[in-house]
Amino acid sequence: MFAFLSFSDLSSFPSFLTGFSFPSLHSSKSYLSNHCSSPRHSPRYSPREWRGLGLLLVILLVLGWLGSPVSAAQAATLSEVAIAENPALGETVIQPVSSSVTLPLTPSAPLAPHYKLRKRPSADGIGKTYMGREIAQVMGHRAAMWLERPSRLLEERPDLLVQLLNLPSDAIVADIGAGTGIFSVRMARKVPEGKVLAVDLQPEMLDILDFFKEEENLENIETIQATETDPRLPDDTVDLALVVDAYHEFEFPREVMEGVVRSLKPSGQVVLAEYRGENPLIAIKPHHKMTQRQVRKEMKAVGLVWDKTDKSLPQQHLIFFRKKGES
Numbered sequence: 001m002f003a004f005l006s007f008s009d010l011s012s013f014p015s016f017l018t019g020f021s022f023p024s025l026h027s028s029k030s031y032l033s034n035h036c037s038s039p040r041h042s043p044r045y046s047p048r049e050w051r052g053l054g055l056l057l058v059i060l061l062v063l064g065w066l067g068s069p070v071s072a073a074q075a076a077t078l079s080e081v082a083i084a085e086n087p088a089l090g091e092t093v094i095q096p097v098s099s100s101v102t103l104p105l106t107p108s109a110p111l112a113p114h115y116k117l118r119k120r121p122s123a124d125g126i127g128k129t130y131m132g133r134e135i136a137q138v139m140g141h142r143a144a145m146w147l148e149r150p151s152r153l154l155e156e157r158p159d160l161l162v163q164l165l166n167l168p169s170d171a172i173v174a175d176i177g178a179g180t181g182i183f184s185v186r187m188a189r190k191v192p193e194g195k196v197l198a199v200d201l202q203p204e205m206l207d208i209l210d211f212f213k214e215e216e217n218l219e220n221i222e223t224i225q226a227t228e229t230d231p232r233l234p235d236d237t238v239d240l241a242l243v244v245d246a247y248h249e250f251e252f253p254r255e256v257m258e259g260v261v262r263s264l265k266p267s268g269q270v271v272l273a274e275y276r277g278e279n280p281l282i283a284i285k286p287h288h289k290m291t292q293r294q295v296r297k298e299m300k301a302v303g304l305v306w307d308k309t310d311k312s313l314p315q316q317h318l319i320f321f322r323k324k325g326e327s
Contacts, residue, residue, distance in 0.1 A: 114254055114301075124287040130253055131298055136287035138249045141204035147180045157313055161244070161273060162186045164310055164318060170194045171239040176231060176260060177201075177246025181209035181221070187242070188218045197238070199224045199231050229255040233263035244273040245316075248290055257302040261323065270304055270321040273313070282315050292317050 111117065114130060121127030125134035139146075152158070162183065167173060170193040175184045178198035188196045198221055200206050206223045213221045224232050229252045233241075241260045250256050260270060275284045277291035295317065296306050304321035312318070 112254070122287070124285045126251065128251065131294070131301065133248075133290075133294055133298075134287060135251060135253070136248045136285075138201075138251075141202045141208070144180050144205065144208050147182065152182070155315060156245075156273075158182055158186055161313060161316075161318060162190060164312060165190075165240060165242065165271060167191055167240065168194070172237055172265075173197070174199060174231070174233055174238045174241040174260070174263065176226075176241055176243040176256075177249070178209060178223075179205050179246070181212050183242060183244055184209060184221055185212055185216055185218065188213075188216075188221050191220065194220065194239075196221045197224055197233060198222065199226050199233065201226050201228065226256070228252050229259075231256055231259045231263070233259060235262050236265055238263045238268050239265055240269045240271060242271050242273075245275065245288070247272055247295075248274065248288055253298060254302060257299070257304075261302050261304065264323055266323065268323060269307070270299065272299070272319045272321075273316045274319075275316050279315075284315075290317075292319060295319055 111128075116129045118125075118127045118129060118134065122134055124137055126137055128135050165173075165187070167187060167190045169191055171191045172195050173187050173191060174197045175181075175187065176199050178184045178200045181198055184196050184198040198206070198209055200209070200223075203225055206225060209221070209223055213223075226232050238260075241264065243260075247253060247257075257270075264270070272295055274290040274295060275282055275288060277286070277289035277294065279289075282289065292309055296319070299306070299319075299321050303324045305324050307320040307322050310318040310320070
């Protein structure tokens with residue numbers, strides 16, 4: 001349904017048309033190709049998943065035509081299907097969650113009361129819920145080429161997003177869930193007298209980010225490897241913390257965001273960009289979208305106050321928060 005340009009297509013484009021964040025496409029292509037393969041998990045539906053969903057729809061229609069109504073319990077079960085790839089046949093098959101997805105959460109200690117475990121995870125979640133929302137599966141470092149896809153420049157408008165932050169040249173900015181650094185690099189250019197703290201859980205992502213940092217010759221990016229519960233940011237240091245399309249994947253969102261809040265200066269801000277969960281026409285898997293209402297509820301729980309929501313981006317909310325008691 002969606003056709004993305006490959007890196008080989010992009011290399012023939014004039015640089016002023018691509019707007020890509022690194023000057024040498026060939027070396028970047030080689031680096032990503034050597035370090036990444038096809039993404040194991042992507043927030044966008046793959047062609048095989050679309051075919052699987054179509055097959056499921058046909059099955060449901062046939063059941064209706066045969067006069068076999070689906071009960072509420074059956075409907076709930078059917079809604080929690082995982083689309084698994086059959087390596088032998090190269091075809092898409094529908095399997096129950098219990099046989100295709102294993103619960104990744106086996107805590108050795110009791111969970112904090114603000115977390116709950118589902119009996120079975122949904123197709124795109126980890127089986128753990130927070131404030132009524134099931135946490136999404138993480139898109140790993142093998143999806144790095146997808147993060148650097150050319151179409152992202154149109155779908156997410158990263159240059160516009162960074163412009164909307166109104167960063168002063170000496171700002172200390174944290175990029176939480178920085179990934180390959182598509183926003184870290186852009187923000188570093190905006191704060192030549194400041195610094196970007198690029199935070200990610202996966203060391204492989206930070207390796208890729210370091211590669212792009214060296215290509216751009218940017219000395220004001222510092223990479224930080226976080227833990228699942230701690231962004232490892234210094235206290236009272238950050239002017240603005242940006243979280244783009246990553247918060248919904250945090251396994252411990254309360255603890256991570258409490259760490260982010262501790263890192264803020266008294267006048268610091270937190271800005272989240274999330275695909276609009278209110279819009280079913282945005283072709284992103286439901287667990288990788290969030291409604292503005294849900295985001296505001298979860299940020300309030302860590303002591304943040306909503307400032308404004310900017311609607312300039314094509315498909316995402318850009319939601320600004322500040323510390324409680326600050327104006």
